Amino acid sequence: MSDSKRIIVALDFAGENSALALVDQLDPSRCRLKVGKELFTRLGPRFVELLQGRGFEVFLDLKFHDIPNTVAAACAAAADLGVWMVNVHASGGSRMMAAARERLDQLGDPPLLIGVTVLTSLDRDDLAAIGCPGTPEERVLALARLGQQVGLDGIVCSPLEVKPVQADLGRDFLLVTPGVRPAGSAAGDQKRVMTPAEAVSAGAHFLVIGRPITQAPDPMSAMMQIDDTLRAL
Numbered sequence: 001m002s003d004s005k006r007i008i009v010a011l012d013f014a015g016e017n018s019a020l021a022l023v024d025q026l027d028p029s030r031c032r033l034k035v036g037k038e039l040f041t042r043l044g045p046r047f048v049e050l051l052q053g054r055g056f057e058v059f060l061d062l063k064f065h066d067i068p069n070t071v072a073a074a075c076a077a078a079a080d081l082g083v084w085m086v087n088v089h090a091s092g093g094s095r096m097m098a099a100a101r102e103r104l105d106q107l108g109d110p111p112l113l114i115g116v117t118v119l120t121s122l123d124r125d126d127l128a129a130i131g132c133p134g135t136p137e138e139r140v141l142a143l144a145r146l147g148q149q150v151g152l153d154g155i156v157c158s159p160l161e162v163k164p165v166q167a168d169l170g171r172d173f174l175l176v177t178p179g180v181r182p183a184g185s186a187a188g189d190q191k192r193v194m195t196p197a198e199a200v201s202a203g204a205h206f207l208v209i210g211r212p213i214t215q216a217p218d219p220m221s222a223m224m225q226i227d228d229t230l231r232a233l
């Protein structure tokens with residue numbers, strides 16, 4: 001793939017000082033940043049603007065999941081912030097995703113619109129417990145097809161589903177994969193994982209990586225080590 005900035009660092013921090021201590025060490029030419037529910041709830045749009053002011057492209061990961069009108073309006077608000085990527089839960093349904101698409105299409109230079117399929121923290125048993133029969137792969141594929149039909153730019157899935165999704169939907173549909181763990185790092189709450197090299201070799205366009213970088217003794221060197229591995233592929 002042509003985009004050489006494959007790593008999206010998940011800024012899962014409790015506050016501005018700890019987040020900036022990491023951001024200060026990162027280079028916007030080597031990675032993008034993800035602002036999720038914790039940091040956005042604490043610091044709001046101002047923090048996203050601060051990161052963008054430092055030259056970083058931001059994935060605003062708020063996983064919108066609501067009625068079509070509400071999600072479309074929330075996506076427009078994200079676009080107004082100037083973020084690079086925004087996501088919605090694909091299980092919100094095709095009318096919801098289509099409303100988001102339609103609203104963003106009315107704007108110039110909208111963010112990439114990505115659908116979250118099956119959270120990487122879930123396995124088959126977890127899905128069964130919430131009344132979803134079948135494998136994560138089957139459900140990811142179904143949601144990915146729905147997302148592509150309504151014009152999403154791509155999906156979030158685990159690296160394990162990258163090959164089957166690309167076999168079905170082609171290589172242009174963007175695949176953003178969390179559930180990435182360098183060899184030897186703790187999986188934590190992630191259930192469907194692969195190493196960064198495995199994920200990119202499978203065909204993932206972007207890797208979302210949090211704790212293996214943010215909790216490393218030297219986050220910058222952890223990030224660079226992963227990035228060097230990917231650039232050597």
Ligand SMILES: O=C(O)c1cc(=O)[nH]c(=O)n1[C@@H]1O[C@H](COP(=O)(O)O)[C@@H](O)[C@H]1O
Pocket residue numbers: 010012036061063087116118119120121156157178179180188190208209210211212
């Ligand atoms: O949309 C996401 O980014 C996301 C989707 C998903 O299925 N799984 C998942 O882990 N994420 C996010 O990716 C990041 C992964 O962080 P680590 O597990 O620390 O690498 C977290 O910020 C999650 O919120």
